[in-house]
Amino acid sequence: MTAPRYLALTGGVGGAKLALGLSKLLPPDQLIFVVNTGDDFAHLGLHVSPDIDTLVYTLAGESNPETGWGRSGETWHFMEALTQLGAETWFKLGDRDLAMHVERTRRLKTGETLTLVTTGLAAALGIRHAILPMSDDPVATFVRTPEGPMDFQHYFVRERCQPVVTGFEFRGAQAARINPLVLEWLEDPRLRGIILCPSNPFVSINPILQVANLRQHLAGSKARVIAVSPVIGGAAIKGPTVKMMRELGVVGTADWVAGHYRDFLDGFVLDAVDANLRETIAAMGLDVTVTRTLMISLEDRVSLARACLDLIG
């Protein structure tokens, strides 16, 4: 009897919450995380990996529950001094958070891959599960707007998601190679389940799916692939998911998300608030679990993780 393996795809804050729950149920040899790096960007000469850091800080117990990004107990003296120097300050880098960016950038410059830099830094913070960038090759998410394509962080942070979205570009995604450690798990017969965490389908999950046609890998996988709805009652807990859906002219409800993934999906976890959508989604040929998906407490996170594993079976 060999232990089954699981692979979780994740982006921002919601994804990291479920990832934390999963990490409480499965040991490191049974679970790895694949993280979106489409919104990585160079800022002040530093390589910033927002989604990796969100997961790292979450699993390390260092995440900031108030802001939803950055580290807990953070201070802002660097930013104050930067303001004094007249430098760019629209992207906030806390004093502690900065250590991550500086050290990551330094190690990348020596030629280390983002994978090894990330696993090394995560291990230093006591994290035992592998946090893997979707690719070691650069992929850059651009948001299409009526004024032209906009770098994701400029859209998300500087412009506070105000511009109307007309589409997305994942520059470099086709040429990027899937992280080889991820590919290894995808091809491993012990792989039992693939979980799409409740992350923004457009800018967190889609960039991962686009890397070297990972989406087709999922469609062809013998493992069960399930997704947790990032939408509850027509709203996202955090972030612009539903605003984007509306601007793209699609209905802002969970069933659209299920349909969006239906070519490779086996199961879908729907919030109890959206129980009325169960039949619609089941009619797509998906197994549906209806449960509470809102994650406030650690118990919520673990309980949703358990629902995912149950749905995988």
Add this chain to the structure above:
Amino acid sequence: MTAPRYLALTGGVGGAKLALGLSKLLPPDQLIFVVNTGDDFAHLGLHVSPDIDTLVYTLAGESNPETGWGRSGETWHFMEALTQLGAETWFKLGDRDLAMHVERTRRLKTGETLTLVTTGLAAALGIRHAILPMSDDPVATFVRTPEGPMDFQHYFVRERCQPVVTGFEFRGAQAARINPLVLEWLEDPRLRGIILCPSNPFVSINPILQVANLRQHLAGSKARVIAVSPVIGGAAIKGPTVKMMRELGVVGTADWVAGHYRDFLDGFVLDAVDANLRETIAAMGLDVTVTRTLMISLEDRVSLARACLDLIG
């Protein structure tokens, strides 16, 4: 009648103290500072310019009187987080100080010269006098030790000046061009005085003198060139000056410093403690001022600056 001009060569903390005094007596169109960049180094991927920063923080009223380096009211959360990540931590970078290094590095990467980056950042901190790197080309001070040459900051900070010094190398100095703004002042007929601040002759002043044979420029200058002794009663106020002198087999007193500069020097400011050396130094053909050179208060700084201007005449 045209206002006379002055040029001050400076390195570390002692030099910055006198520079502050000079800045209180002379307006920006009559005084510029030429700063050693031989101990600039790349650390954690950042361009650190210790002597420039010492002067910038001193003139901006932001220097840390306790440490003698870095900024006042500094915090250390970045360093704590860096320690947690297992990164290199022997060189301390305060949270506020870090803004300087990150922004400098960013601007240098865009192709700006160190001169324009420095004057820009100094201006942002309210400094009106020009703080000029000795050169925009890289010069790297190496300390020769029995174990081989050692990068200056490794010697100075990491090894706390413990290794025995057998000599120095200023890599790149011969090929480096003198800062063109400095050269302009050196050739200006209004230049009345050149002041060597009380900085380490080996690792603060010598690198400046080595740049494209600046030493010969000084020897040929019509301006009066004076130096303030960095040694009082056979000791340096701060730093390894006298330790280096002894290890190099020279006598650790002020007259050696005067002799070391005699090929281009017109005057020497000696501390009252060393009044007995006055005749020895005068016998080198130098005008000698004997005064208090210890700078504790702002008044001390201004008063020593005035003694310098008086000696220049």
